[in-house]
Amino acid sequence: MKIEVKKSSGKPLTKILLIIIAILLVGALGTLAVPKIFTPISELENNRPKHCIDDKCVPDIVFSKLPSYPKNFDEIDLGVEYGKYYWNEHFSAVAPDENYYKQPEFYPNFENEENLEYYLQVKELDEGRVEYPTERVGVSGYGTYPADTVVKGILPGEDLKVVTYLHTGWFIEKYQGMELKPVFPSHGDTQQGMISVVQEPDVVKDYFEVNIEPAVILLEPSYPVFYPNWAQKVTIKVNVKENTPKGTYLVGVTPFEPPADKSEGWKYKYGIYAYTDAGMAGIGRPHLQIFVKVE
Amino acid sequence: MKKTQTTFVFVVLTLSIIATSVKADNYGKSTVYVNIPSDTSFTLTVLGCSGSNIIGTTEGGATSTTGDISFNATTTPENNINAQSVGACTQLQSGATNPIYQYDPTGNVPLNFSLRFENALPAWITVRAGGVTYGASCSGAGVNTVQIINTYTTVAYNIAQANCIANVTLTADVTAGASAGITSLGSLYSRSQKA
Numbered sequence: 485m486k487i488e489v490k491k492s493s494g495k496p497l498t499k500i501l502l503i504i505i506a507i508l509l510v511g512a513l514g515t516l517a518v519p520k521i522f523t524p525i526s527e528l529e530n531n532r533p534k535h536c537i538d539d540k541c542v543p544d545i546v547f548s549k550l551p552s553y554p555k556n557f558d559e560i561d562l563g564v565e566y567g568k569y570y571w572n573e574h575f576s577a578v579a580p581d582e583n584y585y586k587q588p589e590f591y592p593n594f595e596n597e598e599n600l601e602y603y604l605q606v607k608e609l610d611e612g613r614v615e616y617p618t619e620r621v622g623v624s625g626y627g628t629y630p631a632d633t634v635v636k637g638i639l640p641g642e643d644l645k646v647v648t649y650l651h652t653g654w655f656i657e658k659y660q661g662m663e664l665k666p667v668f669p670s671h672g673d674t675q676q677g678m679i680s681v682v683q684e685p686d687v688v689k690d691y692f693e694v695n696i697e698p699a700v701i702l703l704e705p706s707y708p709v710f711y712p713n714w715a716q717k718v719t720i721k722v723n724v725k726e727n728t729p730k731g732t733y734l735v736g737v738t739p740f741e742p743p744a745d746k747s748e749g750w751k752y753k754y755g756i757y758a759y760t761d762a763g764m765a766g767i768g769r770p771h772l773q774i775f776v777k778v779e
Numbered sequence: 780m781k782k783t784q785t786t787f788v789f790v791v792l793t794l795s796i797i798a799t800s801v802k803a804d805n806y807g808k809s810t811v812y813v814n815i816p817s818d819t820s821f822t823l824t825v826l827g828c829s830g831s832n833i834i835g836t837t838e839g840g841a842t843s844t845t846g847d848i849s850f851n852a853t854t855t856p857e858n859n860i861n862a863q864s865v866g867a868c869t870q871l872q873s874g875a876t877n878p879i880y881q882y883d884p885t886g887n888v889p890l891n892f893s894l895r896f897e898n899a900l901p902a903w904i905t906v907r908a909g910g911v912t913y914g915a916s917c918s919g920a921g922v923n924t925v926q927i928i929n930t931y932t933t934v935a936y937n938i939a940q941a942n943c944i945a946n947v948t949l950t951a952d953v954t955a956g957a958s959a960g961i962t963s964l965g966s967l968y969s970r971s972q973k974a
Contacts, residue, residue, distance in 0.1 A: 545836060567814040592818045592887040596941055599885060613835045620881065621827035621864075623846030627820025627886050634813040644810065653822035654885045657842045675817050675888055709836045757866065758840030765882070766931040768891030771819045 531555050532587070535600055542600060543608040546709050550586050554579040561590055564630075572630065572647040573717070585649045586715050588706075591629050594654070602655040606708045616708040624765055625653025626660060626703055626739060628718070628772045632674045636777040640728045643721060648772050650739075651715035652706040660703045661750045662739035662762035664718065666694035667770050672734045679775045681734040691728040692735055692776075695721045700742055702750060703762075724778055732777045736770025739763060818886025826863070826870035826879055843867040848879055849961075850904070850951040862949040872948055875911045880947040884940045889920075892938065892945060893931035898964050900928065903957040907950050908934045914943040922947060 532553035535542040547553075554560070560575045561584070562568075569575060575584055588594040602622075607615040628648045635644050652660065668689045673680035697719045704711035720737055741747065741763040750759045828843040844866030852860055862879040863871045872879040884890045894908060910922040912935070920937045922945050927934075935945030 548836065564814075565816045567812075567816070569814075570812045572814060591820070592816065593885060593940060598883075598941060609833065611835070612837065613833055615831050615833045617830075618827040618832045618843050619829055620824040621842050621844050621846075622822050622824050623842070623844065625820060625822035625885065627818055629816070629818040629820070629886065630814045631817040631819040631886070631888060632815035634815070635810065636813070637810040642810075646812075651820060653820045653883075655822050655824070657840050658846060659840055674815055678813075678815070705839050708834070711839055754840060756845045757842045760846045764895065764897075765821070765823050766893035766895070767819060767821060767884075768893060768933065768936070769819070 531557065532589075535595060535603070537597060537600060537604060540604050542603040543606055543614075545608045545612070545614060546603050546606055547588075548709060549712050550710055551583040551712075552579070553587055553589075554583050557584060557587065557589065560584050564590070565592075571645065572649075581717065585717060586710075586712070588654075588710060590649070590715075591651060599654045602707060614708045621657055622653065622655035622707055623658050623760060624660065624762065625656045626662070626762060626771070627651060627653060628737075631771060632773045632775070634674070634679055634775045634777070636779075638724050638776055638778050640724055640778060641726045643723050644774075644776065646720045646722070646772075646774050648718050648720070648737075649715055650701060650703065650718050650771075652703045655707045657705050657707050657758075658760045659705060659750060659754050659758055660760055660762045661701075661742040661747055662703070663700050663742045663746075664696045664737055665699070665740050666692070666696070667736040667738055668692075669734055669736055669770060672736070672769060672773055672775075674773070674775065679732060681732055681775060683733055688733050691725050691733065691778075693723040693725065694735060694737075695723075696737060697721070700746055701739075720772070720774065722774065722776065724776065728778050730778055732775060735774040735776060737772040737774070738770040817888050819888050819890070820884070820886040821890055821892070822883045822885050824881045824883075826872060826877070827866070828868035828870065844870075848949065850906075850949075850953070852951075852953045852957065855953050855957045856955045858952045860951045860953065862951070875909070875946045875948055878910055878946040878948045880910075880945075880949070882935055882938060882945040882947060884938050884943075887940045889937050889939050891933050892935040892947075893933045894927050894947075895931045896927060896929050896964055898929055900964060901958070901962070903954045904964075905952045907952075908932075908947055909950070910935070910945060910947040912938065912943055913946050914939075916942040920945070 530552050556578050633646050668685040671682045704713040706714045739762045741761045834841040844864045847865040848862045849865050850860045861872045882892045906927045909924040912920045916939045922935045925932050938945050
């Protein structure tokens, strides 16, 4: 029996090298590849779940003025909740952002029984009419989501951007005019106690230049049906001035009454039963808190 | 030769790791954003008309109230005048079970509610808030009995986001020096009729 012993010629190592290079090339090409192609039309079919307590469900007409409910809504909703989107915008190629943030399900607690009770009392009649109870009337209510943002690693002279969604509270029948303004509270903390700040408002206000877009806003009713502009995107750009010392600061944003000419115009257009200025009720903190850690 | 090839593999791997790091740097940033999924929304209701309303959905905000409140004094001086809503009907509050205001946090943040009037009140009227909390999750929450002025005063505190509502009553005292007729105080109206 003849036994041959082959001396290694180095070819296997060459093959390994070629495979590695091929893998690297494929990886490199992958980064240059055309983005995944979506089919938005089919994805935009209405996928809203039914909201029911016992045998009674919220009628479809409550949501009839809203954009379509995207198929991947739950994925985006979870992503926002877990802070997967740095800027809270540009969520998905499936649908525009407003298809997500204009859905009541985008916000915490809409599906709570207490909140759903309001909408379960709406009855859909014929020709786009609805009937609803009037013993109590929702006249004022709004909030932001997210309401707390922490920004770390900012240097003096740099800009930061925060996006939040200002929305009408549940069960509100009024158009609400407001102007968002920056505020600098003497103290504040995140709900979970992650960060706590004590500061001198008169000193801190000179460290930041805050630009809010849009600042003057008309929020539309959320009852008996959701109107298209019941939720709106707000972008806050903050410039940290060069003279800002290291430290953690709190920049707040909260609604006040709108400018008088805007208020008059909206009152004229909608009437005093339908329109109100925001700002009478405070909540003990700014509606949006931006904690800025300057390095 | 073998050594050269091994070195080459090492160099390729090292370069690829460096390249990956550089690519990651393009997407990473020294600034870190942490978004906390909190929602500060609330709902404030006032007394409306009994029964129901029928509207077409193209008619937004066909409410029965302006959202304002008034105190109707039939004589002066008069104390503990109950607030009533201003609108298509007159609905007078009747204690904390049927209060002029109900505050309800509708997001996921417990809130302290405060109230203010648009303008400073005349010396002849004093307005007080009071009330109770209502619901299964009101541990640690409460409603203060306080005077309401033209700067925010905390009325209800630590109202939880679910199953807790602050029922807030407003009452007014009017002195003998009250003006006759309707006096508008921004979102507060006082109707006073001298004896």
